[in-house]
Amino acid sequence: MSICSSNAALLQRSIGDILRQRRTYQNSVLNTLTARSFSSKEDDVPEDGKQPGLMSTIFGRMRGSNAKTESQAEKSVAKSDGEPSENALVVSSPERKHHKVYVVELSRKPLFPGIYTPVMVNKNEKLIKEIMDTKKQGAQAYVGAFLRREPKDATKPLDSTTQTETSASSSLNSSTIDLDSTVDPAAQLYEIGTFSQVHTILPGDSADSAQLLLLGHRRIRRTAIVSADPLRVRIEHLRDESYSNNDILKATSMEIVNTMRDLLHLNPLYGEQFRTLLSLSGSIDLQDMSRLVDAAASLTSADDAKLQSILEEVNVPDRASDVLMLLKKEVELCKLQADIRDQVESKITKDQRRMLLMEQLKSIKKELGLERDDKSALLQKFQERWEPRKALAPEDACRVVEEEMAKLGGLEPSSPEFNVTRNYLEWLTALPWGQHSKEIFDVAHAKQVLDEDHHGLEDVKERILEFIAVSRLRGSAQGKILCLVGPPGVGKTSIGRSIARTLHRKYYRFSVGGLYDVAEIKGHRRTYVGAMPGKIVQCLKSTGTSNPLVLIDEVDKLGRGHQGDPASALLELLDPEQNSGFVDHYLDVPVDLSKVLFVCTANTLDTIPGPLLDRMEIIRLSGYASDEKRAIARRYLEPTAALEAGVPSGAASLADSAMELLINEYCREAGVRNLKKQLEKVYRKVALKLVKSDKLEITPLAAQEDQKVKSEEASAASSGQDVSESDGALPNLSAGDSSTSQDGQSSETSGSAPSVSQEAEKGPTKKSEAQQKVSYSGEPLLIDDASLKDYCGQPPFAQDRIYVSTPPGVVMGLAWTSMGGATLYVEAARVHESEAKGAMTTTGQLGDVFRESTAIAHTFARRFLSDVDSENKFFSTAAVHVHVPAGSTPKDGPSAGCTIVTALLSLALNKPVAADLAMTGEVTLTGRILPIGGVKEKVLAARRSGVKLIVFPEANKRDYDELSEDLRRDLTPYFVSHYEQIFKLALQYDKN
Numbered sequence: 001m002s003i004c005s006s007n008a009a010l011l012q013r014s015i016g017d018i019l020r021q022r023r024t025y026q027n028s029v030l031n032t033l034t035a036r037s038f039s040s041k042e043d044d045v046p047e048d049g050k051q052p053g054l055m056s057t058i059f060g061r062m063r064g065s066n067a068k069t070e071s072q073a074e075k076s077v078a079k080s081d082g083e084p085s086e087n088a089l090v091v092s093s094p095e096r097k098h099h100k101v102y103v104v105e106l107s108r109k110p111l112f113p114g115i116y117t118p119v120m121v122n123k124n125e126k127l128i129k130e131i132m133d134t135k136k137q138g139a140q141a142y143v144g145a146f147l148r149r150e151p152k153d154a155t156k157p158l159d160s161t162t163q164t165e166t167s168a169s170s171s172l173n174s175s176t177i178d179l180d181s182t183v184d185p186a187a188q189l190y191e192i193g194t195f196s197q198v199h200t201i202l203p204g205d206s207a208d209s210a211q212l213l214l215l216g217h218r219r220i221r222r223t224a225i226v227s228a229d230p231l232r233v234r235i236e237h238l239r240d241e242s243y244s245n246n247d248i249l250k251a252t253s254m255e256i257v258n259t260m261r262d263l264l265h266l267n268p269l270y271g272e273q274f275r276t277l278l279s280l281s282g283s284i285d286l287q288d289m290s291r292l293v294d295a296a297a298s299l300t301s302a303d304d305a306k307l308q309s310i311l312e313e314v315n316v317p318d319r320a321s322d323v324l325m326l327l328k329k330e331v332e333l334c335k336l337q338a339d340i341r342d343q344v345e346s347k348i349t350k351d352q353r354r355m356l357l358m359e360q361l362k363s364i365k366k367e368l369g370l371e372r373d374d375k376s377a378l379l380q381k382f383q384e385r386w387e388p389r390k391a392l393a394p395e396d397a398c399r400v401v402e403e404e405m406a407k408l409g410g411l412e413p414s415s416p417e418f419n420v421t422r423n424y425l426e427w428l429t430a431l432p433w434g435q436h437s438k439e440i441f442d443v444a445h446a447k448q449v450l451d452e453d454h455h456g457l458e459d460v461k462e463r464i465l466e467f468i469a470v471s472r473l474r475g476s477a478q479g480k481i482l483c484l485v486g487p488p489g490v491g492k493t494s495i496g497r498s499i500a501r502t503l504h505r506k507y508y509r510f511s512v513g514g515l516y517d518v519a520e521i522k523g524h525r526r527t528y529v530g531a532m533p534g535k536i537v538q539c540l541k542s543t544g545t546s547n548p549l550v551l552i553d554e555v556d557k558l559g560r561g562h563q564g565d566p567a568s569a570l571l572e573l574l575d576p577e578q579n580s581g582f583v584d585h586y587l588d589v590p591v592d593l594s595k596v597l598f599v600c601t602a603n604t605l606d607t608i609p610g611p612l613l614d615r616m617e618i619i620r621l622s623g624y625a626s627d628e629k630r631a632i633a634r635r636y637l638e639p640t641a642a643l644e645a646g647v648p649s650g651a652a653s654l655a656d657s658a659m660e661l662l663i664n665e666y667c668r669e670a671g672v673r674n675l676k677k678q679l680e681k682v683y684r685k686v687a688l689k690l691v692k693s694d695k696l697e698i699t700p701l702a703a704q705e706d707q708k709v710k711s712e713e714a715s716a717a718s719s720g721q722d723v724s725e726s727d728g729a730l731p732n733l734s735a736g737d738s739s740t741s742q743d744g745q746s747s748e749t750s751g752s753a754p755s756v757s758q759e760a761e762k763g764p765t766k767k768s769e770a771q772q773k774v775s776y777s778g779e780p781l782l783i784d785d786a787s788l789k790d791y792c793g794q795p796p797f798a799q800d801r802i803y804v805s806t807p808p809g810v811v812m813g814l815a816w817t818s819m820g821g822a823t824l825y826v827e828a829a830r831v832h833e834s835e836a837k838g839a840m841t842t843t844g845q846l847g848d849v850f851r852e853s854t855a856i857a858h859t860f861a862r863r864f865l866s867d868v869d870s871e872n873k874f875f876s877t878a879a880v881h882v883h884v885p886a887g888s889t890p891k892d893g894p895s896a897g898c899t900i901v902t903a904l905l906s907l908a909l910n911k912p913v914a915a916d917l918a919m920t921g922e923v924t925l926t927g928r929i930l931p932i933g934g935v936k937e938k939v940l941a942a943r944r945s946g947v948k949l950i951v952f953p954e955a956n957k958r959d960y961d962e963l964s965e966d967l968r969r970d971l972t973p974y975f976v977s978h979y980e981q982i983f984k985l986a987l988q989y990d991k992n
């Protein structure tokens with residue numbers, strides 16, 4: 001048998017007539033209840049403080065007017081048993097008459113006494129027939145409604161009491177089935193159920209199904225099975241245990257009523273349930289605690305097992321407190337539900353309100369003629385933008401723009417294609433087709449600008465002036481790609497910016513270091529979502545001219561992608577032969593880049609692809625000597641650092657000795673970036689000291705003074721000194737820029753983030769100056785060599801000189817890296833008691849070429865030793881180990897050849913090399929010394945390490961002679977063509 005509860009609709013249908021009869025009255029009751037529940041607390045609690053006033057009144061009214069008490073119901077039994085009445089809702093049934101009942105299975109929720117529930121009976125034709133027959137005879141039909149157990153409890157064996165009763169009853173009735181039998185047809189049902197009256201039976205779709213409307217009467221326990229099909233059981237009627245109506249119980253009942261009222265207030269759905277309950281039950285007697293508790297339990301949504309345990313509870317006070325707990329939980333659940341509902345509703349209302357307002361705004365604007373619809377406004381914007389550009393734009397671009405505008409006109413604004421076309425037109429109409437900034441090829445002006453911006457770099461400046469002179473004669477500066485090569489921090493990027501200033505071109509910088517995606521240069525195809533043009537088209541848009549100076553930084557660190565080769569894309573971009581018709585993937589229209597001046601920067605030429613290098617004009621920048629660093633620091637870096645830290649002029653200064661120490665002990669690298677950082681650090685600390693002292697006076701600028709500064713700034717900006725681009729670039733405040741202002745052109749534009757930060761180097765200070773005036777009345781702070789470490793910490797470990805005097809087997813060499821020149825040591829040691837005689841091991845992250853040089857040096861040293869000292873059998877008897885510190889730095893190149901030979905011979909002869917001697921030069925197997933690169937860098941490195949004697953290949957004499965007098969001062973160079981000369985200098989010094 002399968003029986004299930006149907007939904008509320010079914011319930012309503014089957015009891016519609018009963019509801020109609022009572023609707024009016026219950027509505028008035030509920031209205032009273034709801035009105036009271038919305039009223040203030042004072043209203044709810046009577047003046048004497050006794051809570052139950054309200055509910056007693058309500059239920060009292062209900063009881064008085066409509067409800068039938070149990071005794072009244074009992075009175076109607078006799079009548080109903082014989083003569084059923086339509087209005088007799090609760091029909092009492094004498095217990096003695098009903099010891100056996102047919103079982104109706106409840107699939108969810110037990111049925112509580114006094115409560116109606118609809119039940120669907122399926123596949124149980126016999127049961128339906130029995131009930132129908134009883135009804136037809138005009139008698140009331142009663143059944144036992146038992147809840148089906150959860151599957152896990154279903155197999156629970158009958159408890160011993162039941163079994164005992166069963167065996168006892170079996171003797172009374174021979175037709176009773178013994179529950180000890182292995183098959184128990186009621187095993188899946190709980191033992192305690194409800195004796196119920198079948199109020200209505202509606203036939204179902206088939207003969208074996210029907211809908212029943214059951215009304216619970218009282219609790220029963222099944223004791224034995226009478227028949228299996230239809231299932232009929234013997235029952236005993238359960239009565240509540242007697243209880244005294246004490247204060248606790250009263251309070252509990254009041255709380256139950258209050259909680260029910262809360263539920264009603266929180267969730268209208270409970271109102272509906274409650275209404276149904278009242279409609280069907282007629283009344284809930286507040287004095288009848290058992291009924292009240294059962295009614296309350298039937299309202300909750302607790303799980304079946306919990307409700308069943310309440311049904312099984314015959315102790316009314318215990319049942320009441322359990323039910324109260326369930327009701328409280330229900331209230332919490334309702335509150336949570338209300339919170340969630342509120343959140344969702346408020347969000348929806350907000351969105352709807354916004355949408356509504358937007359729509360209203362749109363229609364108001366339209367009405368007032370302030371805005372036409374999006375599409376026509378957009379088309380007009382493009383048209384206005386394109387009109388002035390049209391005349392100078394190439395034919396292809398004109399055709400494409402017109403086609404795209406026509407296409408846009410026919411597209412739905414909500415379609416994805418609309419946005420693609422719109423973005424495309426945004427780019428096409430924003431490019432500076434054929435618009436140029438006026439160039440100045442004035443050599444005197446260029447020299448002045450270059451000198452203002454940079455100290456020294458004479459040869460570099462000379463090359464730039466030559467370039468400008470040629471451009472002047474040819475009438476244009478195109479056709480050349482300049483490449484500035486040198487160690488970091490020597491001013492390559494800032495020279496690039498100065499060139500833009502001298503030529504009066506707009507400036508755009510982007511870095512290609514680590515770039516591996518061709519799309520960065522050539523753009524994405526328009527078919528991709530979020531497609532963008534490449535960097536160069538972005539540059540044209542942001543500079544607004546077709547002839548900017550584009551600085552391509554870190555061109556030696558160009559990555560290599562798996563999809564396309566960025567170097568080839570860069571070549572196409574830079575090559576003057578090809579770039580007049582450069583086609584960006586996104587634009588798909590040729591763009592003329594022949595007027596763009598490209599300047600690249602690199603630390604080394606080795607990694608620049610050959611074809612690219614071929615098209616570049618290389619300008620080398622070497623590292624700075626101490627004197628140059630000092631001059632740069634004094635003239636540029638120190639004033640800038642003080643200004644940026646907000647230190648008033650004259651409040652602090654760095655003594656010469658401190659500057660010397662800073663340059664020689666803290667900032668030994670080739671460039672001046674680290675020196676700049678250290679000076680900034682010093683002045684930041686100075687700023688802190690000044691602020692801590694009480695000698696500082698900070699006065700905000702007076703309004704008119706402020707105004708004056710602002711107007712000065714404004715005039716400076718209009719004359720090109722202070723350019724702030726719409727793309728977020730910060731203003732550039734390079735000193736002495738006034739000469740670039742003649743035609744009101746701004747000379748610099750920044751388009752990429754790194755350049756923004758560089759532009760910002762000098763920018764913010766002027767603004768902070770404009771807001772307040774800072775004056776210092778104390779003694780000026782003088783930072784000398786003794787106090788320098790308070791500002792910069794201890795000098796970093798001087799790696800260049802790890803030996804004060806070199807032991808036998810150790811020789812100082814000179815190296816050249818992309819970071820500038822450096823001194824390095826070659827160490828050779830005998831491997832103690834080694835079996836491998838004459839072998840050599842090398843360590844120190846040596847590259848292939850370096851390792852080959854050590855092999856050559858070893859072979860040559862063996863032969864040379866036998867020539868100079870035939871008795872010495874060192875190389876044939878001992879294994880040697882050659883190491884080049886520092887072990888973590890990769891080293892390569894052939895120029896350490898002569899240094900390795902000298903280290904091996906020094907070890908073999910057990911004689912240290914002459915003090916203060918450093919050497920560089922490639923050695924061949926026959927001992928010839930070949931030229932090397934980076935002479936200037938190596939000389940600088942030797943000077944930094946305090947070396948006095950340098951050995952250079954003869955072929956490098958020319959390079960050395962070209963060095964400035966300052967660099968060569970205090971150095972003794974030896975130019976050698978064969979190793980023998982080095983041997984004499986390094987190891988036979990006492991013979992001279």
Ligand SMILES: Nc1ncnc2c1ncn2[C@@H]1O[C@H](COP(=O)(O)OP(=O)(O)OP(=O)(O)O)[C@@H](O)[C@H]1O
Pocket residue numbers: 453454455456457486487488489490491492493494495601602603632636671672673676
């Ligand atoms: N000769 C110089 N005169 C004045 N300032 C200089 C000079 N050389 C470098 N500087 C300053 O040093 C700082 C670092 O220079 P820059 O950024 O141009 O170095 P870079 O050679 O481009 O380095 P990288 O290779 O790391 O990009 C800048 O503030 C620059 O103004």
